[in-house]
Amino acid sequence: MTALLRYHSALFLRSQRWLAPLLLYAALVAVGVRPGDPVPGSLGIAAAGLVPVSAWTVRIFLTQEPAAARAVVAAAAGRSRAHLAALLAGAGWAVLAGAAAACAVTATGGLAGTSGPAALLAGLLATTACALTGGAVGTLAARPFVRAPGWSVAALLLGSLAALVTTGSPAKHAVTALVADGGGARPPWAACAAALLLAAVTATASRRAGARLE
Template identity: 40%
Template sequence: MTALVRYRLTTLLLSQRYLAPLLLFTALVTVLTSNDTGPLTAAHAASGLAMLLAATWLTMALAGLDDPPHRAVLTAATGGHRRLTTGTVLAALAACLPLTALGLLLPLLVGDHSPAAADLLLGAEAQLTCACTGAAVGVLTARPVVRRQGHGLLLALALLLVLTLGKGLPPVNLLLTRLSGHHRSADLVGSTALLLALAGALLGTAAVVGQAVAVRRD
């Protein structure tokens, strides 16, 4: 599995399809947290929203790297659809890890904050929650689940709107609502960990659905 994840990440780097989501993430976090002197929870909300978009884009890019003939060869070489889907998901999450570090660092550079350990832990949890959710959306809207890129993009946008704007809907809207309130980071660490677990379960379910669709279509 390690070799497969490394291969997927190397292919992504060589294709340079990571540049657009990276620039989007950096721009959003910088603009939304620039000159911010308020609580870091609001900055974590901005970083989480940026991560949601970037993770979706990265996952769709990874899943769409291969045309059908190449995907068939890769599926056979890796041992089946389940391993290929798992490798793609793990590669997407691995690509989000540097963004998580960037999302923690940028608000400190462009704003005025004195972070505590709880602030950094909460920020990491929030971004990883959004990364898992974005990866789930990406798996369900990319090939082979949705064969046409235009249709996949529209479906991804619709799902992202529901996840972010659906009032009280976990994990994303509920997370952003809590982070935007006037709370101490230490008070939100436990509840955000539960949302992270929920996002992980959502990603696992999406991966199973994506694998089932791939098996049926092939």
């Protein structure tokens, strides 16, 4: 599995497909967060912005291989393992970007009403929950479920929006939980656990569908 993760990550980095989602996320954080702003709200913005970026990143990982290369990797490592590695690598890069943003926001924001370690913990959990929720959206908006690029992008955008506004969504719950009574940052443990479960369910469904349809 380690070799597969390195393979997918190398494709991602060498193709420079990482530039677009990374620049989008950097722009969202730069526009929405100012140094000195209350940390909980800033962390919420950083976490919410990660949902479409994570969905986009996971979709890139699932579609970046040429068909011939995908067939070779599937024959060598197994189609299910190769598919899972692409999902894990995509979600992992999104979580890494969210963690970096959470550290930067905590270091530059106003900590009135909370402490730095508590705010950072809450931010890391929220960005993880949003990254996994976005990753689930990207999984459902890519092959083998949606093959046409236009429909895939439309599903990704609509799914990301739904993940941010739908009651019961782990991403919405994580962002909401960041601002507790009195302005403190409340760690969204439940949202993170729910996002992990959602990601696991969608990954399993995607792997099984890929085994039947590809």
